[in-house]
Amino acid sequence: MHTKPGVKILITGGAGFIGSNLCDHFLGKGYKVVCLDNFATGFMKNIEHNLSNPDFTLIEGDIRNIDDCRKAVEGADYVLHEAALGSVPRSIKDPITSNDVNVGGFLNMLTASRDGGVKRFIYAASSSTYGDSEALPKVEDKIGRPLSPYAITKYVNELYADVFSRTYGMETIGLRYFNVFGRRQHPEGAYAAVIPKFVMQFMKHESPVINGDGNFSRDFTYVDNVVLMNELAMTTDNTEALNTVYNTAYGDRTTLRELIGYLKDYLSEYDTAIKNVEVIYGPQRAGDIPHSLASIEKAKRLLNYNPEFSIQRGLKEAVSWYRENLKQPD
Template sequence: MYDINYHQEELKDKTFLVTGGAGFIGSNLVEYLLKYGAGKVRVLDNFSTGSMRNLENFKDHPAFELIEGDIRNIEVCRTAVEGIDYVSHQAALGSVPRSINDPATSNDVNISGHLNMLLASRDAQVKRFVYAASSSTYGDHPELPKIEEKIGKPLSPYAVTKYVNELYAQVFSSTYNFHTIGLRYFNVFGPRQNPAGPYAAVIPLFIEAALKAVAPVINGDGETSRDFTFVENAVQANVKAMLLPELTNSTVLNIAYGERTTLNELWKRIAGVCEIDIQPVYREERKGDVKHSLAAIDKAASIINYQPHVSVLEGISISLQWYKEN
């Protein structure tokens, strides 16, 4: 992974904080920053969903630091941003079903924690604050592809929390002149994504099923479609957003590949790579799920020169190899 070096010279001597850095996207970002010479990469994580295993390869790196703490504690957030130039705020409780089962905790982590990180970063005068937004913000808006300025009503507590993140970002921009970039992720997948637990994402579940040669479970008829995005593309977006030299207001950007794949097509691709012929098991659709998702990525291309280099099929092949080895 990370064959393309976007910013080696620009990373030198710069300091970064990655909240949720023991998680899936966060740890891939940490890997990139350390590999390409960042002066310091500090991780803040409470390990509620992240794993120390994701950080094992970095713990002895001289530029790596770890703070075990919770973004719901403002003093922890203030400590974490001390001496930091750039913040990538990835810490959150993901999953629509999780938020439906426990909306209060999703609210505390995703909204109160986000506000704490904004406050701490504003007060520390960090150069750039980039945060994980979500395509769930589009809610019931039917238009495809999804365009940043057109959203509908949220369909889950999780979607509410991610939309509130964007509202706070806008208010911090207009009120405090603290400008941020929200990255609306579209179904990011890749190495280190956990297939275990009740809230696992579909691609690691499908890969696990394929490697075990068992039938995957699909919610609905399998014609639900998503804009699946390999994690290296999301890492690229974070780095480019953090290093954007000038920002005059807060903005949100779709981070996706720009291609729609149904769940049935996804399973066929994974099964094809694994050379197996097994039919899925279908069950009822989940509450709160959007039926179709496809992103317009023109705005991200224009503002941060976002160019997703890894296709869905390439990403599946890389991911399969990683899961085989791990």
């Protein structure tokens, strides 16, 4: 993979969990990085170590404001669009704001990128797009009906990107993220992701609550696999690889019961009492699909994707990071 000093990348949502990991990675490779974030779900602490780097620029702005988008894309060669309001439950509670950010904001960014002459637009799509399709593994060209407002917004992103590719000749690539986890994923709040939330509860000797019987399964994907996919999508010279979407996952599934077992094992190496913390099983959650497993064959074939982090390896890294960082107040 080729590094191009002087090449500028705009990362929207760059102060968020995935976005800040992308900022670190590409700055480390010698790229110039612009971070656009409104800090609705991102945190200054995720990027403050980069503020003194002359290759890093922070723009505090909102993708719902087209002027902010135009300012952010100035001189950018590539856009990695991570900014979104995640969470199925959040979208069920407040579909209008999810739509404003995830659809309106996405269209603003596409339009600003088109007008700004951006070379390629890579965006965070979602495994939620598979909806009620029961086929396993999930293959990119076979989707079902969306099961939540969030899933609708992410599918609309794919449709818009496809139309912009066909109509304006833009290069776009969508990455359907599957249950990403890892360093900097926030463990608190109503919409916290399951892994950091469980880790924090175990560290406090609190019982985590599993929605359902624990047999639902997910293709949990460590954040470094996602960073790799973004880099491959950005740097590929394969024209056949453009203007399409890819599953971004490890290609293996883990039940919530298995996940709890791994977390207990890895955390109890530091605190043996965690082995005895009970788990509570609660009601199933609205909009949840039972099983999720990605086929990563398309990404392997067209982008030479070879993910390094299994769930076990990723969880060990994540647990180590949380132990160091959850002790500190926000």
